[in-house]
Amino acid sequence: MIKDIMSKKIIFSNIDSSIKDVSSLMKKNNIGFIPIKEKDHYAGVITDRDICLSIPTLKSINDSVKSYISNNIVCIGVNDDIETALKLMGKYKVKRLLVKEKDNTIGVLSLSDILNYTNDNNLIDTYKSIFYIHDNQNKFTPEVDDFYL
Numbered sequence: 710m711i712k713d714i715m716s717k718k719i720i721f722s723n724i725d726s727s728i729k730d731v732s733s734l735m736k737k738n739n740i741g742f743i744p745i746k747e748k749d750h751y752a753g754v755i756t757d758r759d760i761c762l763s764i765p766t767l768k769s770i771n772d773s774v775k776s777y778i779s780n781n782i783v784c785i786g787v788n789d790d791i792e793t794a795l796k797l798m799g800k801y802k803v804k805r806l807l808v809k810e811k812d813n814t815i816g817v818l819s820l821s822d823i824l825n826y827t828n829d830n831n832l833i834d835t836y837k838s839i840f841y842i843h844d845n846q847n848k849f850t851p852e853v854d855d856f857y858l
Contacts, residue, residue: 753778
């Protein structure tokens with residue numbers, strides 16, 4: 710069950726936070742994923758990768774994260790199972806899911822949480838589907854990098 714392996718502590722930031730503030734929060738907590746709140750709901754998420762990719766367009770590290778967040782928030786129920794989580798991660802090509810109980814977000818489930826918990830054979834296929842990249846010859850090739858787990 711998701712509730713058995715999820716991270717219960719949610720480190721989040723606000724929509725008006727700067728890239729600098731969010732980056733500092735990631736470093737301080739040794740994480741690469743921050744849900745972003747706007748008032749009383751989550752408006753999106755930002756990852757360390759999102760921040761790296763935003764560098765060419767940043768005017769200042771004090772820019773608001775608002776322009777750089779992903780609004781594609783993928784959630785899973787606290788009582789769902791690992792197979793459901795893997796299907797969602799593969800379908801949406803994400804490595805982290807917000808965990809919901811009724812209407813409340815109560816945790817985060819990462820691919821690393823699942824990998825540390827189980828030896829499920831579906832993991833490798835899901836991992837590959839998340840990390841497929843497009844090359845110049847119109848073929849898809851998996852790019853696996855342990856840093857991004």
